[in-house]
Ligand SMILES: [Zn+2]
């Protein structure tokens with residue numbers, strides 16, 4: 001199985017990642033990918049950018065070095081008006097909206113019921129496309145059945161996160177749960193994405209560990225949203241309009257001295 005898109009990458013704007021958007025795009029092209037989503041952490045994460053960063057993502061080209069760029073976020077559940085640490089007025093203009101739990105954003109109490117309630121509200125938000133690393137059970141326990149049922153009802157992607165299976169990951173101790181989420185998502189007809197969660201350019205398109213899990217559990221390739229750039233765009237445009245999807249132009253970084 002070969003996937004040609006990566007829906008979870010971070011630039012140095014996240015505060016604990018170390019590559020630029022252009023470096024991610026160049027690495028994606030070298031890895032043979034045709035599309036990446038740039039999903040920097042939402043404002044609740046320590047060191048993450050403010051709302052203005054996400055609002056102005058429209059200036060980033062939609063194609064860099066031949067790679068389609070989705071300008072997105074990895075926001076956090078939050079006790080705000082819409083239950084997310086970015087308002088709907090920002091989310092509606094992003095090409096791709098991912099949300100997931102992270103340390104030091106207000107949910108460190110390991111309260112399964114509270115986490116589940118917060119995430120069900122997130123999944124019900126029509127701008128939310130994907131829930132990242134749902135199997136992080138040691139840090140952010142969830143009611144798996146409730147989350148999978150709501151994701152199925154709303155057509156929200158549940159992620160199978162490659163980095164969760166890295167021995168150095170903070171989520172490694174509960175990665176069996178990431179597999180359980182993928183199995184339950186498969187059974188319930190929930191769309192799945194297999195992503196790198198790259199925090200450095202060389203990690204873009206690295207899915208080997210998560211793909212091994214996908215193959216072990218018998219997850220069919222056609223159930224994975226990020227098979228190709230076209231399969232990603234078809235899924236996203238089938239859910240809602242993306243007003244800025246083609247905004248920002250084309251930039252051939254090769255002609256600009258970056259390679
Ligand atoms: Zn991060």
Ligand SMILES: [Zn+2]
Nearest residue numbers: 074100132133
């Ligand atoms: Zn994350």
